[in-house]
Every structure is written in structure tokens, then in C-alpha cells.
Amino acid sequence: MTTPAWATELVAMVSADARVAQPQLSWRRRSGDHSTGVTRRHDGMIAVRAGTDEVDQRLTLLHELAHWLSPVPRPGRRVVHHGRAFYEVAFELYRRHGLADADALRLESARYRSSLRHAAALGVPGAVAALAAHRSSIRARPRRRWRILVPEHRIVLERDGRWTVCVTCRQRVIGINLARIRRSRRPVRHVLMTAAAS
Ligand SMILES: [Zn+2]
Ligand SMILES: [Zn+2]
Numbered sequence: 001m002t003t004p005a006w007a008t009e010l011v012a013m014v015s016a017d018a019r020v021a022q023p024q025l026s027w028r029r030r031s032g033d034h035s036t037g038v039t040r041r042h043d044g045m046i047a048v049r050a051g052t053d054e055v056d057q058r059l060t061l062l063h064e065l066a067h068w069l070s071p072v073p074r075p076g077r078r079v080v081h082h083g084r085a086f087y088e089v090a091f092e093l094y095r096r097h098g099l100a101d102a103d104a105l106r107l108e109s110a111r112y113r114s115s116l117r118h119a120a121a122l123g124v125p126g127a128v129a130a131l132a133a134h135r136s137s138i139r140a141r142p143r144r145r146w147r148i149l150v151p152e153h154r155i156v157l158e159r160d161g162r163w164t165v166c167v168t169c170r171q172r173v174i175g176i177n178l179a180r181i182r183r184s185r186r187p188v189r190h191v192l193m194t195a196a197a198s
Helices: 005-018 054-069 084-096 101-111 114-121 127-140 175-183
Strands: 024-029 036-040 045-050 144-154 157-160 163-166 189-197
Touching: 005 024, 005 054, 036 054, 045 054, 054 084, 054 101, 084 101, 084 114, 101 114, 101 127, 114 127, 157 175
Parallel strands: 024 045
Antiparallel strands: 036 045, 144 189, 157 163
């Protein structure tokens, strides 16, 4: 498909504002809402595979343009691809080129969770609240609790069809555990645990 006019214009405008050479833009379709993008600096190219959501298309292109504008790392220096310096450029572009802060936070954090932390530090409106909401949803998530199903007991082996099982808890004993228990002169004990959502 041909590149939409707004995308070509956006590449030209962002490059001119930053006084950098324009990248070539390759634009293709993909199925689904979300878009994906990649910046190939050595080829002078940004490639976008555009999903159906137009706000997400715009954010994806701006995200790649932020990579295009980010300074080239000096040889031997480690740079964080999606670190604070990157997000300083990216959130500025999102705001300047027509994305609402709420959309930028929602779509960017769907890709990279860590973007919320950077956005909060950069003072993007709504980021502190979004980060707090994300953290409390993590805390509210049920954890697995381990519960004792059969208390600790000595393992006594018994054949059960093609398996060897513990007489008390009927747990299968296999592989190196089986070899170890058979070899051991002292009784081997175990306990049967089960996971339950608390
Ligand atoms: Zn990126
Ligand atoms: Zn047992």
C-alpha cells in the first residue's frame, strides 16, 4: 500500500524541526489494531507495519522518529534503547505532534511498561497517576499460596501399573529421585504441597 500523506508529512516536519536528514519511510499493512515499527539507521530507513488503529499508527511512527533523532551511541558505550534520554525525545514528539497525553501513556506503556516510570520522572501529565494505578493492580493480583496437602512422611515405594508411587500420598516417584530413594539407607521423607490462589 502507499504511504499515507500524513505520515510522509510528519517525517518531513519532524526531521526539519530537528535539522536532521530525513529517513526513508517504508509503510506496510499488518492485521490487528496495533502497529509495529523499526528504525534501521545504517539503511537510513524507518519501516512501519500499520495496524488499523490510527492513533497507534501515529504513535508508532513518532516512536521510531524518536529513535531516529536520538544521538548515535559512541562506539563501546552502552546505551539504554528505551531509557530516560529516549523518552525525553519521544514524549516531546507525541505532545508536539497531536497525541493526547492519555493516549501516549496508554499506548506506549502497552509496549514498554518501563515508559510509565520515565514519563512520571519527565513530568508527563497523568503519568504519576497511571504509574500508581499500575502498581496497585500488581499488588491486588492474587498470589499463589502453597498449602500442605499431605504432611511430611516417610516414602515407602510401591508399584502402581507402570509407575512407582509413594504408598502414603500416591505421588509418582521418577527418574533420579527414584534412584536416590532406592539407594538411600536412611528413610527419605517428603511432603505433598499444592498451589492455591489465596
Ligand atoms: Zn523503540
Ligand atoms: Zn508420599
